[in-house]
Amino acid sequence: MQTSRSTQVAIVGAGPSGLLLGHVLGLAGIDTVVIERQSADHVAARIRAGVLEDATVSFLNEIGLGTRMQAEGLPHDGFSLIYEDTPPLRIDLKGLTGRSVMVYGQTEVTRDLMQARKASGAPTVYEASSVAIHDFESATPSVSYSLDGVSHQLHADFVIGCDGYHGVCRAAAKATGRLHEIERTYPFGWLGLLADVPPVSHELIYANHADGFYLCSMRSPTRSRYYLQCSLEDRVENWSDDRFWAELARRLGPDRASALSTGPSLEKSIAPLRSFVAEPLQFGRLFLAGDAGHIVPPTGAKGLNLAVADIRVLSEALITFYTKGSEDRLNGYSELALARIWKAERFSWWMTSLLHKFDGQTLFDRRIQAAEFNTLASSHALQTALAEAYLGIFD
Numbered sequence: 001m002q003t004s005r006s007t008q009v010a011i012v013g014a015g016p017s018g019l020l021l022g023h024v025l026g027l028a029g030i031d032t033v034v035i036e037r038q039s040a041d042h043v044a045a046r047i048r049a050g051v052l053e054d055a056t057v058s059f060l061n062e063i064g065l066g067t068r069m070q071a072e073g074l075p076h077d078g079f080s081l082i083y084e085d086t087p088p089l090r091i092d093l094k095g096l097t098g099r100s101v102m103v104y105g106q107t108e109v110t111r112d113l114m115q116a117r118k119a120s121g122a123p124t125v126y127e128a129s130s131v132a133i134h135d136f137e138s139a140t141p142s143v144s145y146s147l148d149g150v151s152h153q154l155h156a157d158f159v160i161g162c163d164g165y166h167g168v169c170r171a172a173a174k175a176t177g178r179l180h181e182i183e184r185t186y187p188f189g190w191l192g193l194l195a196d197v198p199p200v201s202h203e204l205i206y207a208n209h210a211d212g213f214y215l216c217s218m219r220s221p222t223r224s225r226y227y228l229q230c231s232l233e234d235r236v237e238n239w240s241d242d243r244f245w246a247e248l249a250r251r252l253g254p255d256r257a258s259a260l261s262t263g264p265s266l267e268k269s270i271a272p273l274r275s276f277v278a279e280p281l282q283f284g285r286l287f288l289a290g291d292a293g294h295i296v297p298p299t300g301a302k303g304l305n306l307a308v309a310d311i312r313v314l315s316e317a318l319i320t321f322y323t324k325g326s327e328d329r330l331n332g333y334s335e336l337a338l339a340r341i342w343k344a345e346r347f348s349w350w351m352t353s354l355l356h357k358f359d360g361q362t363l364f365d366r367r368i369q370a371a372e373f374n375t376l377a378s379s380h381a382l383q384t385a386l387a388e389a390y391l392g393i394f395d
C-alpha cells in the first residue's frame with residue numbers, strides 16, 4: 001500500500017534545525033511536514049551543548065519560544081580560560097562587548113520546540129524508516145518513507161535537509177557530483193558527564209592542562225556538565241564515575257578541586273571532534289541546514305547557534321518566496337550562510353587548537369600554545385576579538 005500527500009515545505013529531521021524552521025514557517029502561514037527517523041522520546045532526550053549567543057536568545061524570544069528560557073536560563077557575563085598552571089584569564093564578555101550569553105541546554109530548546117510544534121497542530125512523522133528524497137533538482141521534489149510497514153510519498157515545493165551529519169539529504173546532494181566536503185578531524189574526543197551537583201564555578205572554565213583539555217559547564221545551579229579530553233580509542237565503559245571525578249579533580253588542581261561536588265552521573269558519553277563544511281548548501285530545491293551542512297568542534301559552543309543562524313536566513317528566504325514569488329534570496333542562502341559558517345569554523349578550530357593537548361606535540365608547539373595564551377592575556381584587543389567570536393558577532 002502507498003499513500004501520497006503534499007505540503008509546501010518538506011523538512012527532513014526533527015532536531016533543533018528542522019523544528020525551528022517548521023516553527024518559523026508556521027508563524028508565516030507556510031505548511032510544513034517534518035519527517036524524523038527516531039522516536040519523539042529519543043529526540044527529546046538527546047544531550048548536547050548549552051550556550052546560546054544573544055542573537056540566538058533574541059530570535060527565540062521574537063518567535064515566541066523564550067518563556068521558559070527566560071525563566072530558567074542562566075545569563076553569563078564571562079568565562080575563564082586556564083593554561084596549565086597560569087592564573088585563570090577571565091574573558092569579560094559583558095565588559096568587552098556589552099553582551100552576554102545564555103546557558104540553557106539544547107535539550108531544553110528542543111523540548112520547547114517540540115511542545116510548540118505539537119501545540120500548533122503541524123504534522124511531525126516520527127519513527128519514519130527508509131527516508132529518501134527525489135527530484136530535488138526539478139520543481140516537483142518529494143520525500144518517500146515508510147511508517148508501520150506502509151510506504152508514503154510526500155510532495156513539496158522544497159525539501160530542507162535538517163537531518164544532521166549522518167542524514168540522507170547531504171548523501172543525495174553528493175550523488176549530483178557537485179558537493180564538496182571540506183573536513184578536519186582531531187585526534188581526540190570529549191568524555192562528557194552530567195550530574196545533579198552544583199557547578200564547581202558559577203562561570204564556565206575552559207582549560208588546557210598538561211594531560212589534556214577540561215571544561216566545567218552547567219545546566220542549572222544544581223546540575224553540572226563536565227568534559228575531559230580523551231583518546232578516540234577510549235570507551236565510556238572504561239570510565240566509572242569515580243575515575244571521572246578523580247581525573248577531573250586532578251586536572252583542576254587542589255585549590256579548585258576543593259569546591260568540586262561529585263555525585264552519580266545522569267549521562268556519560270564520548271564525542272569525537274570534527275570540523276566539516278559542505279559546499280554549496282543548495283541543490284535546486286534542496287537546501288541543507290544545521291549539522292547536515294556543517295559540524296564544528298564543541299570548543300567554541302557554536303553548533304546550535306550556527307544552526308539557528310542558518311534557519312534565520314533560510315526561513316526569511318522561503319517567506320520571501322511565498323509572499324513575493326522571488327527566488328533571489330533562496331539562491332543567495334548558500335553564500336550568505338557559508339560566510340558566517342566559515343567564521344564560526346575558524347573560531348572553533350582556533351579554540352580547539354589553543355586548548356587541547358595534541359599527540360606528538362613538540363616542546364616548540366607547546367611553548368607556542370603558551371605564548372598564544374599569554375599574548376591573549378595581555379591584549380585587550382585580542383580579548384575583544386575572542387569575546388565577539390564567542391558571542392557570534394561576525395558581521
Ligand code: APR
Pocket residue numbers: 012013014015016017018035036037038043048049106128131162163164165166167168289290291292302303304305307
Ligand atoms: N531521516 C529522517 N531524519 C533523520 C535521518 C533520516 N534519514 N537521519 C537523521 N535524521 C534526524 C536525526 O534523528 C535527528 O533528529 O535528523 C535530526 C538531526 O538533528 P541534529 O543532529 O540535532 O542536527 P540539527 O537539527 O542540525 O542540530 C544542530 O544540534 O546536533 C546538534 O551539534 C548540533 O548543536 C547542533 C545542533
Ligand code: PHB
Pocket residue numbers: 048049050051204217218225298299300301302
Ligand atoms: C556544555 O555545557 O555542554 C558546553 C558548554 C560550552 C561548550 C561546549 C559544551 O563550549
